[in-house]
Amino acid sequence: MSTSTSEIARPEFLEIELDQKPVERRRIKRKTINTIIWFVVLAALTAIVLYPLVWLFIATFKPSSEFGQNPGLIPDNPTIDNYFKVLEGIAGVPLWRFFANSTFIAVMAVIGTLFSSALAAYAFARVQFKGVGILFAAMIGTLLLPFHVVIIPQYIMFQKLELVDTYWPLILPKFLATEAFFVFLIVQFIRNIPRDMDEAARIDGAGHWRTFFSIILPLIKPALITSAIFTFIWTWNDFLGPLLYVNSPEQYPLPVALRLYNDQTSTSDYGATVAVSFLALLPILIFFIVFQRFLVDGVATQGLKG
Amino acid sequence: MSTTLTRAIVTADKEGRPRLLGRRGPDTPTRHGLKVRNRRETATGYTFLLPWMIGFLGLTLGPMIYSLYLAFTKYNLFTEPEFIGLDNFVRMFTEDPQYIQSVQITLVYVLIGTPIKLAAALAVAMLLNYRDRGSTFFRSSFYAPSLIGASVSVAIVWRAMFSTDGPVDNTLSFFGIEIGGWVGNVALVLPMMILLAVWQFGAPMVIFLAGLKQVPRELYEAAEVDGAGPIRKFRSVTFPMLSSVIFFNLLLELINAFQVFASAYIISNGSGGPAGMTNFYTVYLYKRGFADLQMGYAAAMAWVLVIVVAIIAAILFKTQKSWVHYAGDNR
Numbered sequence: 038m039s040t041s042t043s044e045i046a047r048p049e050f051l052e053i054e055l056d057q058k059p060v061e062r063r064r065i066k067r068k069t070i071n072t073i074i075w076f077v078v079l080a081a082l083t084a085i086v087l088y089p090l091v092w093l094f095i096a097t098f099k100p101s102s103e104f105g106q107n108p109g110l111i112p113d114n115p116t117i118d119n120y121f122k123v124l125e126g127i128a129g130v131p132l133w134r135f136f137a138n139s140t141f142i143a144v145m146a147v148i149g150t151l152f153s154s155a156l157a158a159y160a161f162a163r164v165q166f167k168g169v170g171i172l173f174a175a176m177i178g179t180l181l182l183p184f185h186v187v188i189i190p191q192y193i194m195f196q197k198l199e200l201v202d203t204y205w206p207l208i209l210p211k212f213l214a215t216e217a218f219f220v221f222l223i224v225q226f227i228r229n230i231p232r233d234m235d236e237a238a239r240i241d242g243a244g245h246w247r248t249f250f251s252i253i254l255p256l257i258k259p260a261l262i263t264s265a266i267f268t269f270i271w272t273w274n275d276f277l278g279p280l281l282y283v284n285s286p287e288q289y290p291l292p293v294a295l296r297l298y299n300d301q302t303s304t305s306d307y308g309a310t311v312a313v314s315f316l317a318l319l320p321i322l323i324f325f326i327v328f329q330r331f332l333v334d335g336v337a338t339q340g341l342k343g
Numbered sequence: 344m345s346t347t348l349t350r351a352i353v354t355a356d357k358e359g360r361p362r363l364l365g366r367r368g369p370d371t372p373t374r375h376g377l378k379v380r381n382r383r384e385t386a387t388g389y390t391f392l393l394p395w396m397i398g399f400l401g402l403t404l405g406p407m408i409y410s411l412y413l414a415f416t417k418y419n420l421f422t423e424p425e426f427i428g429l430d431n432f433v434r435m436f437t438e439d440p441q442y443i444q445s446v447q448i449t450l451v452y453v454l455i456g457t458p459i460k461l462a463a464a465l466a467v468a469m470l471l472n473y474r475d476r477g478s479t480f481f482r483s484s485f486y487a488p489s490l491i492g493a494s495v496s497v498a499i500v501w502r503a504m505f506s507t508d509g510p511v512d513n514t515l516s517f518f519g520i521e522i523g524g525w526v527g528n529v530a531l532v533l534p535m536m537i538l539l540a541v542w543q544f545g546a547p548m549v550i551f552l553a554g555l556k557q558v559p560r561e562l563y564e565a566a567e568v569d570g571a572g573p574i575r576k577f578r579s580v581t582f583p584m585l586s587s588v589i590f591f592n593l594l595l596e597l598i599n600a601f602q603v604f605a606s607a608y609i610i611s612n613g614s615g616g617p618a619g620m621t622n623f624y625t626v627y628l629y630k631r632g633f634a635d636l637q638m639g640y641a642a643a644m645a646w647v648l649v650i651v652v653a654i655i656a657a658i659l660f661k662t663q664k665s666w667v668h669y670a671g672d673n674r
Binding site: 175 | 381384385386387388389391392393394395396397398399401402403404405406407409410413420467470471473474477478481482483484485486487488490491493494495496497499500501503504510513542546549550552553594598601602604605608609612625628629632633638641642645646648649652656
């Protein structure tokens with residue numbers, strides 16, 4: 038920029054303005070090129086990240102004989118036999134049974150988690166009582182605790198109660214809010230709700246229970262939905278729990294049933310294993326596609342882990 | 344904000360009660376009335392908290408204490424626990440080479456895998472943050488592996504991908520690199536497991552991205568005016584502004600990484616092989632505790648894990664003063 042008087046500044050100013058147009062155009066052009074590079078890089082990265090899932094899907098159409106023979110992605114003789122084969126199930130248990138078991142456990146887990154976490158969260162966020170500080174700190178502490186320290190005593194306890202090989206050890210903890218992440222998530226959500234409404238309700242004579250059921254509960258629906266979806270997915274995927282507690286094949290949820298296929302792969306066929314793996318993931322992938330906004334935003338805002 | 348959890352932990356840790364807690368009600372009538380009200384509040388509070396309290400005492404705190412006791416015993420589930428003092432711990436560190444190896448590979452997995460995973464997460468988050476439009480699809484695609492990564496299905500896929508003449512080998516041989524299978528290879532099976540962890544970079548990435556969106560644009564503009572290049576801008580603006588999010592991700596990812604189980608168990612068919620190279624801490628703990636029914640020994644192992652995790656968390660909290668900045672903090 039010129040530092041001289043306005044007299045000569047004016048023509049110079051004009052000159053710059055004239056000059057600027059090609060510069061601007063060049064800049065826009067560069068920006069477009071940058072955007073294209075950006076898009077190509079990300080698209081390539083997406084392809085790499087999603088490749089295992091694409092591979093899994095396509096592999097379900099490979100005849101078992103092609104595994105190890107045809108390393109390519111596309112099967113030489115595509116077939117849907119794998120799906121027909123796996124419907125029969127394994128170890129005398131039909132496939133639908135594993136799905137039903139998994140669904141039952143996951144649905145019960147969702148109900149339990151929502152019930153117990155919402156109650157605990159309301160107490161932490163809205164009720165002032167002695168010891169709340171220490172208890173809240175303890176709840177946060179359990180977030181960081183490696184849960185392996187409790188699985189042995191828990192197993193001994195459930196074994197003494199003769200609850201091994203039932204679903205109780207998998208479902209009961211959910212009704213007791215052991216998944217502190219969801220308590221924390223709902224606490225944060227309740228804290229963001231203005232207190233005016235509670236106070237108005239209080240003046241009208243509503244106690245904590247009324248306030249909880251008629252004011253807070255309807256307002257925390259988004260947090261409840263996020264908790265429900267995550268609980269469902271985590272329970273559906275859980276392997277260690279059913280590995281410890283469920284012994285009879287007809288009670289197996291999918292992850293443990295998958296292990297049966299997996300252990301047999303050396304002797305029996307690989308196509309079936311791949312098909313069941315895909316079918317076991319399918320409900321979660323559908324959930325993800327339908328609720329991705331809820332899930333991803335839930336992670337972003339609360340620091341919740343996938 | 345993802346930093347709220349960190350803050351809650353920090354303050355709860357320091358003062359015994361969280362700072363985030365709601366303020367006490369301002370209405371203070373007579374002392375007696377207050378007492379009655381407080382007592383009623385306390386009763387209501389504990390009623391709401393009842394399920395959580397039962398769970399906390401019966402499924403977390405009680406079991407923790409019991410497993411601390413078991414750690415000093417020999418116990419096989421069917422006979423009474425027999426007190427043996429520090430024998431379990433002595434055995435772990437002096438007589439059990441499998442345990443030492445398990446510690447080693449777990450540390451390699453955690454201390455190498457987690458930084459790589461977080462670096463990938465941050466790099467991709469910065470790439471996504473370059474443009475707002477069109478990034479939602481990519482964000483979701485990158486997040487998907489985090490949701491399913493710990494499942495048995497993915498472990499099966501991963502083993503197939505990295506098996507002899509599998510898709511990964513084929514791609515590499517296209518570039519002239521012949522591997523011949525990762526799963527059975529003692530040197531490559533651990534890198535393969537680390538890749539599986541890195542593949543799940545989506546969850547920390549989403550958190551980083553949310554953090555990046557909150558960095559004020561003016562800071563970058565000011566840095567540009569001062570002549571800062573991209574590296575300087577990262578060092579002086581992005582990193583300090585994101586440090587609380589980095590801290591949060593680092594803490595949680597480290598703790599989670601120690602607990603890897605299902606994928607290692609499935610990939611090695613429960614053996615922890617080849618040559619113990621996937622015998623991660625929790626896999627070995629499971630084998631000792633539930634296959635061999637050495638529950639005292641396994642409880643001791645679990646407590647060592649708790650102590651290690653506590654030490655790592657303590658180190659992170661101690662060092663955070665020197666590199667973590669919270670927004671609105673002028674220190």
